[in-house]
Amino acid sequence: MSKGLENTADLYSGKLFLLVGPSGSGKGTVMEEFKRKYKGFVYPVSYTTRAPREGEKNGDVYFFIGKEEFEVMIEEGKFLEYAVVHGEHYYGTVKEEFLAPLRVGAAVMREVDIQGFVSIRDLVPKENLVSIFIKVGGGDEELVARILRRGEMSDEELKKRLESAKKEIAMADDCDYQVENLWGQAMDCVAEVEKIVLDEIEKLG
Structure with missing residues (x-):
């Protein structure tokens, strides 16, 4: 779901990089490496009504708020x-x-699921948007293992997340680029994403 922009005549000179992928794909790891290495990028913080996971801090990757506040x-x-x-x-x-x-020419990066990508794609000019799908290497077994590493969950919750992940993977071709993230080789994935991002920034002149 999305809300229309109030001023569609705005001119954007920056680039928005979306790291797209299912839960457990490793897009968060890529994001953290960029935040460590590229301090000049802008990393917007999203809002969610889910509870924080172990080690998550409010305002770091997400602002954790109640459902009523979100709906307001x-x-x-x-x-x-x-x-x-x-x-x-x-x-x-x-x-x-x-x-x-984006209006002042900044490089902006955010990790999103496929729903977020589809909504943003319809609102941000194509020339200002670069989408990179992070693929899970190793098939369904590896995908299940990665989802389970995120915390304990019921069989029903696991099934729901796996179904969501498969739907997202089926839409990978909608993104501009796809990068495979093999278990234990996250830095190779980061390096490939980094090359894509720097090449795209160079196109801005």
């Missing part, structure tokens, strides 16, 4: 896009955290 923000038109993920939790990105940096 929807009514106020604050989100560039938002979605209900796995049928239970809201996730959303605030417009100005993305669009303001």
Whole structure:
């Protein structure tokens, strides 16, 4: 779901890089490496109604808020896009955290699921958007193992997440690039994404 931009005449001179992929694909690892190495990039923080996982800090990758507060923000038109993920939790990105940096020529990076990508793709000009799908190497068994590494869950929850992941993987061709992330070789994946990003920035002149 998305809300239309208030000023469609805005000119954007920056680039928005979306790291797209299912839960457990490793897009968060790629993101963390970029945040460590490229301090000049803008990394917008999204909002969610799910509870923080172990080690997550409010305001780092997500702002954790209640459902009622999230729905007020929807009514106020604050989100560039938002979605209900796995049928239970809201996730959303605030417009100005993305669009303001793009107007001044910044490089902006964010990890999103496929729903977020589809919504943002329809709102941000194609010439300002680069989407990179992070693929899980090793097939279904590896995908299940990675999902389980994110924390304990019921068989029903695992089934729901696996079904969501397969739907996302089926849409990988919609992205501009695809990069495989093999278990134990995350830095190879990071290096490949880094090359794509730097090549795209160079095109800006």
